[in-house]
Amino acid sequence: MRLEGRVALVTGGGRGIGRATCLALAREGADVAVCDIDLASAESVAKEVEALGRKALAIRADVSQKADVTAMVARVTEAFGKIDILVNNAGVIRDAMLHKMTEEAFDQVIAVHLKGAWLCCQAVMEGMRERRFGKIINLSSLSGKVGNIGQTNYSAAKAGIVGLTKAVAKELARYNINVNAIQPGFIDTDMTRSIPEEIRLAKIAEIPLQRVGRPEDIANVVVFLASEDSSYMTGAVLEVNGGRGM
Numbered sequence: 001m002r003l004e005g006r007v008a009l010v011t012g013g014g015r016g017i018g019r020a021t022c023l024a025l026a027r028e029g030a031d032v033a034v035c036d037i038d039l040a041s042a043e044s045v046a047k048e049v050e051a052l053g054r055k056a057l058a059i060r061a062d063v064s065q066k067a068d069v070t071a072m073v074a075r076v077t078e079a080f081g082k083i084d085i086l087v088n089n090a091g092v093i094r095d096a097m098l099h100k101m102t103e104e105a106f107d108q109v110i111a112v113h114l115k116g117a118w119l120c121c122q123a124v125m126e127g128m129r130e131r132r133f134g135k136i137i138n139l140s141s142l143s144g145k146v147g148n149i150g151q152t153n154y155s156a157a158k159a160g161i162v163g164l165t166k167a168v169a170k171e172l173a174r175y176n177i178n179v180n181a182i183q184p185g186f187i188d189t190d191m192t193r194s195i196p197e198e199i200r201l202a203k204i205a206e207i208p209l210q211r212v213g214r215p216e217d218i219a220n221v222v223v224f225l226a227s228e229d230s231s232y233m234t235g236a237v238l239e240v241n242g243g244r245g246m
Helices: 015-028 041-052 065-081 103-131 152-176 195-207 215-226
Strands: 006-012 031-035 056-060 085-088 134-139 175-185 237-240
Touching: 006 015, 006 065, 006 103, 006 134, 015 031, 015 041, 015 085, 015 152, 015 215, 031 041, 041 056, 041 195, 056 065, 065 103, 085 215, 103 134, 103 152, 103 175, 134 152, 152 195, 175 215, 215 237
Parallel strands: 006 031, 006 085, 031 056, 085 134, 134 175, 175 237
Antiparallel strands: none
16 A cells, blocks of 8 residues: 555546556556546546445546646645645547648647646646645657557657656755656557557557556556655656667
8 A cells, every 4th residue: 555645636638548557547546536528437447446445536627727737736736735746647548640630629738638637737836835745757659758659649749748847856856746648559448449450569669568558557657656665766667568669
């Protein structure tokens, strides 16, 4: 129970990596606020957290909107008294080749992934700074390291999260706040299951460990970064991708 007594806020917590992260944090003793644009999904995961014996709160919020983020953080703080752990996981995809991508599709992906992470960091930092403790974990992607065809918006946003992580880590280190990022590779989620089978098989062939990652593979690393086991790490970017992209 490495996280007993801690309170975690997970954005995009209603499915996939977010859901696995909420449950992994709860198993280690944390109470969890589950944020998602889809309230029904957040409520379902919150019930799973409660079934593990932890307190949970489901919240609908669009992390690209400052008013939503401010209200979300205020509600979690009112319910639990604090936020110790922030996991910036919310995301969308709007894939298209560069010559076909619309400005709207580019702006939306940047807004949810990059601006959303920035807004959430900004919203929780005051409380963490006052308590001189905090763990912020930002979900980047292998796409942010190597780029992906058809994902100029997503790759740019995920690369931006790396820069955001390092800058925030430097600003907040003096307050005993650790800020780190994870770059998942090809993970078995609703999003990747929608990929045509021939493309899916080609991606798996690029993975030295020869398998698709599980959401739990990412969640376990989130737990590590949220715990005191990683207390001397900040500004780090951990690749969790089966060796793909080495």
